[in-house]
Amino acid sequence: MLKILIAVVRRDLLLAWRRRADVFTTLAFFIIVASLFPLGVGPEPNLLRTMAPGVLWVSALLATLLSVTRLFAADYADGTLEQMLLSTEPLTLIVLGKVTAYWLVTGLPLVLLAPLLGVQFDLPQGAIGVLSLSLALGTPALSLLGGIGAALTLGLRGGGVLLALLILPLYVPILIFGAGAVGADAAGLGAGAHLLLLAACFLSALAVSPWATAAALRISME
Amino acid sequence: MLEVDQLACMRGDALLFRGLSFRLEGGALLHVAGRNGAGKTSLLRMLCGLMIPEAGEIRWRGTPIRAQREEYNGELLYLGHANAVKDEFSALENLRVACAVAGRAVSETQALAALEAIGLAHRIDLDAKHLSQGQRRRVALARLLLAQAIPLWILDEPFTALDAPAVALLARTLEAHLAGGGAVIYTTHQDVLIASTSLERIDIGEFAPC
Amino acid sequence: MTSSGKALSEKLPEFSGGINWFKYASPQTFYPLAGRLIPLFGWPALVLTVVGLYISFFVAPTDATQGESYRIIFIHVPAAWMSMVIYLAMAFWCAVGLIFNTRLSFMMSQALAPTGAIWTFVALWTGALWGKPTWGAWWVWDARLTSELILLFLYLGYMALVAAIDDPRRADRAGAVVALVGAINVPIIYFSVTWWNTLHQGASVSVTSAPKMASIMLTGMLIMALAAWAYSVSVVLVRVRAIMLERERNSDWVADRVAQLVESHR
Structure with missing residues (x-):
């Protein structure tokens, strides 16, 4: 069981490495979106500090949304996805492997880069730590839920916009708990409850979405 | 080994074929023929379990393939249009x-x-x-x-884009597989001679609704 | 809605057989049944609406604290109820469709979606109309309003996905996955939004600020709720009949119906 998971993760990581430009576009998008907000609302430090958690979380969410369309697209186009559906290994595990690799190349860099952007918004040190932690818990859930949308919109006209419409409502709890954790910490309330709820979101996404994604893939491949 | 019972296929609005039944035993070679758009690829994808038939059932060793997905996948090799x-x-x-x-x-x-x-x-x-x-x-x-x-090979246009030596090599490979008791289902628009003790042919056009 | 349940249970035994050509028989039997049910719900809907509106605008007394503007809840509350009930019904039919592979259930959920979305929109709209005189703002990020807005997005996502897929079978089942995942998420979303709202304490005016309702108000509200139910059922039945005709336009029973219709006009 673990073997197939590792095989798929390795495969997708190697593919991502050979196409590394894609990874950087997602990251660049994240940075640019986050940097646009100060230009829009003005350079007032206090305002920016209050806005920072929400802005950074929304940017991470949009960056995920932008890149998750590619999760199955290439495999769908060249016929590999069909072969995955015919594997003797459970499709849920293959899906989980693909999502894991996807998170490692798009989610993890966001987590690592977020402190830098936090500094840009003059977040206090403690809040920056909470920001990284909340992103580390939240972005895997974003990737998992995004997988369902990517599988459902496979090969459809205007798939990207449709994907946003399907998935954004599902992202609401993660956004609330994630950005809320940073906000609560900055306000001196302690981020524990938020982070635990975020972890619960991640675990329930882990429980539901590989199955939903596998089912969606079978439906879309017909 | 493989039993196909009263299969029907719908694509969008059009009923492509219906009432398609056959049995396939080890060592048998089945050539699925039909004009473009008759539903050859759809039939092969149904036999793989990738597509759910509009009606009818496909059984592998007596059990419906939907009830034994991973086990059936273990006995099946499919090569589609895409490489x-x-x-x-x-x-x-x-x-x-x-x-x-x-x-x-x-x-x-x-x-x-x-x-x-x-x-x-x-x-x-x-x-x-x-x-x-x-x-x-x-x-x-x-x-x-x-x-x-692997007992069952399902090949969609395997000879496309191949040169003469490769076509011959593939034909020999299929023959060896059949001789070893395996079964092959394939489509092709090329005339390729494959030596087999039991060669069958299904023309999907015969199952089209009037 | 119980009617279609009956039609479903009638055809289930036929499904266990190897040949399920009979699945075409089911819309065939349900179509005339739905046709007979529409007036049974449609006329009560009209009568109940007239009676309910009369009570809410002329019989029910003016509220002591909110004045006349409270009267909008006679529409707002039934609309909000329907928006949630219909989403659940939609998810239910999707689950039935995925489990038993019955087309009629997917058609039911697709017929429910627009009505549900309209109720959600009505609930938001009337909420805003009520909010302006009461809270002094058209829109307040109240927990209920926000969840209702997200519910509207869920409806829109479902409808957009179903509309974007050409192959009806894929559309049915992909839509079902979205509806079910959404249904699992609705309580989580509601909880998170409430949590978010209580922490931020912005405009902390609760919608449930009417502790004791006059009984005539309650009667009016219940009649309006019944009217909303009856209206929804009849409209959904009309729509599901249209969907059936469109989907099954190549089948014999639709051809027969058309032939009958042509005959009767001659």
């Missing part, structure tokens, strides 16, 4: 990764031997994006050489 070859991988990487994802990991020696047999010995480390269409098809077909033990 499932990744541009970013070399021929060797493609073959090994494809086998691993299918759940039948092979060693590097086995993979090399298969690629050599299919005539790609000198192209093993080249990224697939530099390969010609025929060479990419060969990479996909190399999986067959590693799958002699």
